[in-house]
Amino acid sequence: MIREATVHDVPEIRAMIRELAAYEKAAEQARATDEQLRAALFGEHPAASVLIAEDDDTGGIAGFALWFPRFSTWTGTRGMHLEDLYVRPGTRGAGHGKALLAALAAICRENGFERFEWVVLDWNEPAIAFYESLGAELLEEWTVCRLTGAPLEELAARAVPPVGGGAVRQ
Incomplete structure (x- = not known):
């Protein structure tokens, strides 16, 4: 069963984020707290949405998908990131990942989103094979860029304050 997450799911969502980070060999980077997730997912201006997969056999939470809208200047339309x-290891192979992706694709269709995009680590061959089996196109010519920590702060220090103070519009 796939359902929208509720504020009561936050501890399990945080636990799964940490499980995912450990799998991706980056456990130390998963620092989000319950309070941060509660505000980001269920606050006044949610930054993202979460779907939960429940396992029919155990009744427990089998996995999750966290997504947010994006915009393509090329198509002039919104999309999904x-x-x-x-999906937790003990429940893999039962169709939870496919069900989560199908539910997200349905959200895309319902909202007129023309693109549904995500990234996958190049060494995660099981995930890559799974995504390709669904018809996903791997865009190998694109590279993810990221600024964090000191480089982000140093670049920000060079900025001339933008009109409106640079606040994020909700």
């Missing part, structure tokens, strides 16, 4: 897709 899947930030995290995770």
Whole structure:
């Protein structure tokens, strides 16, 4: 069963984020707290949405998908970015990942989103094979770029304050 997450799911979502980070060999980077997730997912201006996969056999949470809208200047339309897709090891192979992706594709269709995009680590061959089996196109010519920590702060220090103070519009 796939359902929208509720605020009561936050501890399990945080636990699965940490499980995913450990799988991706980056456990130390998963620092989000319950309070941060509660505000980001269920606050006044949610930054993202989460779907939960429940396992029919155990009744427990089998996995989750965290996504947010994006915009394509090329198509002039909104799309979806899947930030995290995770299915717990004990429930893999039961169709939870496919059900989560199908539910997200349905959200795309319902909202007129023309693109549904995510990234996958190049060494994660099981995930790559799974995504390709669904018809996903791997865009190998694109590279993810990231600024964090000191480089982000140093670049920001060079900025001339933008009109409106640079606040994020909700």
